[in-house]
Amino acid sequence: MTESKPSPNFGPAIQVQGIRKHFGHLEALRGVDFELRKGEFLSLFGPNGAGKTTLIGILSALTRPSSGTAKVAGYDVKEADPEMRREIGVISHASFLYADLSPLENIRFYATMYGVERAEERAIEVIDEVGLKPRIHDRVRTFSRGMLQRLSIARAIVHNPSILFLDEPYTGLDQHASGILKVQLQALHTDQRTILMTTHDFSRGLEMCDRVAILVRGKLALWKSADQVDPADFERLYLETVEQAK
Amino acid sequence: MNQYLSQVKAIIWKDFVTELKTRELFSSMFVFAVLVMLIFIFSINLSIVSASQVGPGVLWVAILFAGTLGLNRSFALEKENGCLQGLMLAPVDRSAIFFGKMLSNLAFLLIMEAFLLPVFMIFFNVDIGSHLAPLLAVIFMGTLGFSALGTLLSSLSSNLKTREIMLPILLYPLMVPIAIGSVQLTGQILDGKSLTDMMNWVGLILCFDIIFISASIMTIDHILEE
Amino acid sequence: MSDASQETDNPGYGLMGLTAAAVLAALGAIFIYVPTERTEGVVQRIMYFHVPSAWIAFFAFFIVFLCSILYLWKKEREWDIYAHASAEIGIVFCSLVLITGPLWAKPIWGVWWVWDARLTSTLVLWLIYVAYLMLRAQSEPGSTRAKYAAVIGIVGFLDIPLIHFSVLWWRTFHPDPKFITTQGIGTGNETSMNITLMVALAAFTLLYFLLMSLRVRLERMKDEIDRIRKERLYSH
Numbered sequence: 001m002t003e004s005k006p007s008p009n010f011g012p013a014i015q016v017q018g019i020r021k022h023f024g025h026l027e028a029l030r031g032v033d034f035e036l037r038k039g040e041f042l043s044l045f046g047p048n049g050a051g052k053t054t055l056i057g058i059l060s061a062l063t064r065p066s067s068g069t070a071k072v073a074g075y076d077v078k079e080a081d082p083e084m085r086r087e088i089g090v091i092s093h094a095s096f097l098y099a100d101l102s103p104l105e106n107i108r109f110y111a112t113m114y115g116v117e118r119a120e121e122r123a124i125e126v127i128d129e130v131g132l133k134p135r136i137h138d139r140v141r142t143f144s145r146g147m148l149q150r151l152s153i154a155r156a157i158v159h160n161p162s163i164l165f166l167d168e169p170y171t172g173l174d175q176h177a178s179g180i181l182k183v184q185l186q187a188l189h190t191d192q193r194t195i196l197m198t199t200h201d202f203s204r205g206l207e208m209c210d211r212v213a214i215l216v217r218g219k220l221a222l223w224k225s226a227d228q229v230d231p232a233d234f235e236r237l238y239l240e241t242v243e244q245a246k
Numbered sequence: 247m248n249q250y251l252s253q254v255k256a257i258i259w260k261d262f263v264t265e266l267k268t269r270e271l272f273s274s275m276f277v278f279a280v281l282v283m284l285i286f287i288f289s290i291n292l293s294i295v296s297a298s299q300v301g302p303g304v305l306w307v308a309i310l311f312a313g314t315l316g317l318n319r320s321f322a323l324e325k326e327n328g329c330l331q332g333l334m335l336a337p338v339d340r341s342a343i344f345f346g347k348m349l350s351n352l353a354f355l356l357i358m359e360a361f362l363l364p365v366f367m368i369f370f371n372v373d374i375g376s377h378l379a380p381l382l383a384v385i386f387m388g389t390l391g392f393s394a395l396g397t398l399l400s401s402l403s404s405n406l407k408t409r410e411i412m413l414p415i416l417l418y419p420l421m422v423p424i425a426i427g428s429v430q431l432t433g434q435i436l437d438g439k440s441l442t443d444m445m446n447w448v449g450l451i452l453c454f455d456i457i458f459i460s461a462s463i464m465t466i467d468h469i470l471e472e
Numbered sequence: 473m474s475d476a477s478q479e480t481d482n483p484g485y486g487l488m489g490l491t492a493a494a495v496l497a498a499l500g501a502i503f504i505y506v507p508t509e510r511t512e513g514v515v516q517r518i519m520y521f522h523v524p525s526a527w528i529a530f531f532a533f534f535i536v537f538l539c540s541i542l543y544l545w546k547k548e549r550e551w552d553i554y555a556h557a558s559a560e561i562g563i564v565f566c567s568l569v570l571i572t573g574p575l576w577a578k579p580i581w582g583v584w585w586v587w588d589a590r591l592t593s594t595l596v597l598w599l600i601y602v603a604y605l606m607l608r609a610q611s612e613p614g615s616t617r618a619k620y621a622a623v624i625g626i627v628g629f630l631d632i633p634l635i636h637f638s639v640l641w642w643r644t645f646h647p648d649p650k651f652i653t654t655q656g657i658g659t660g661n662e663t664s665m666n667i668t669l670m671v672a673l674a675a676f677t678l679l680y681f682l683l684m685s686l687r688v689r690l691e692r693m694k695d696e697i698d699r700i701r702k703e704r705l706y707s708h
Binding site: 399 | 641642
């Protein structure tokens, strides 16, 4: 399903080399390197201000890196190729949805922006996938936080991207809503999509990832395979890593 | 190209659907424009000054002020829930975003002006029926320039803490050529002169339109990227 | 610009000395050398401040325009500093034009302000670049501020010819006011007026470059202090 649009090369889905980003004199990222193969799920932890959102901004070609190279789906992010954007879906704590439009209008709008064929049908399809079909004509303004987050999953996958970036998707969700989100993420993961998720929630972050990373002050302080990490002991590991890196 | 046009259309369509649902923008712009005209009428002694002399100025001040309200709202809409960021993630040329927003701003303003003109006609007791075509042409040209520069600057000011204040402060001095030109042209047309006698003004406003649409296309990338 | 880009360890004494000499020469020429104009009297000497100020203001805004384009192209902080410094200096001289204009007008025409094309354009220009500086003051330092400012720097300068013509034609539709023309230049019966004006122009231009080099140096120092402070903050 994800291979429907072949990338220029079949290398890693995400390849990051020496990425740095400074805002004025503030260095948000100070040399980040990693690789993520296709279909891998990376959970990225780190204290506030570590540069997680900046990293996602760079990988989704919203922010230009100050130096270093990053390739996503084989495309250099500096080029911001439209084909690369078609491979990427982003879910953030902001929903990117127009509050006065209905789910259908919102998703159809984004489908059009991504050049999806049969935008209307595809929109209905993904709204159904996230279980919001009954409210397809309601105003998004009336939605709860959990429903918004589900709708923003629909928005992020309407163009069927092979790579997903999730920036603290669990923020502000109640147990029920975050349970639903988890199920949906699992479905996306088994679809062989490459996923990079940042979160502060250890158990949510660890429950389905393949790789674990901790970003502290703009540098990767830990990079491990998920089976090398003991979820029960992760809190201690996290605090130690953050403390050491500081 | 087809993709580009459908993206521009989608942005305009989205703004229109939002407006049809909320009906916030049009009503506030129109009421504000009427209020501006009214305040000017109170401040001018119409028994001393002839209405057709001050009328065009008052009309354009009302349009520019009400237009600023619309511009302020236009990008505020995109900022709510981070929509602009969502838009930037899509494979859409930044100039398509600019054109979409500019054309929807232009359309809203033109609709508002269509309602404002009869009010203007009644308040100032001027006959616009006989010179309707040149008048509409002038209003279109002036509004186009205003929308172009206004969209560029509101995309910029929407990121500032003091956006509502900074937009007019940045915009109005730059709008001086349009303000003077449109008022002059409108006045002459109401006096029954032909547009061909004032080609220098027409040229000036068209130059303004072209220069600032081009400048916007060339700089919008830098404003929208983070 | 070469003067402005001098190294920080070299405060540019050469330029400072040259400017001081030129300013002294200009003052000498204005107050001692050039004879008092017959019709306008002593107040006419204000022209030798008014005209060079206008020239420098315009020149400074042109530099803002150039540096803004270069900034958007190269994304180097240097160009942002130049644009900022030049805009500040431009505003100072633009203000001088707006002050000396009425001072000159009052004794000659009996009014402080005439809506003459040149003076009105200058006022609009002043407003544009005040807005430019306000925009800078109100946004956080960084590349976003630099980009926004650069866009205004470009758009503002592109607007100047349009403003000029619109204000010029606007006036011709009204009864002819007494125009401030540069009546001193060329039409003056003495070449001494020309020489004095040239000396004043040279002195003001040197002054611009001196101020630029000082202002740029100051901004670089600020950057340096900022950097050191951040470094210290991180190392603790």
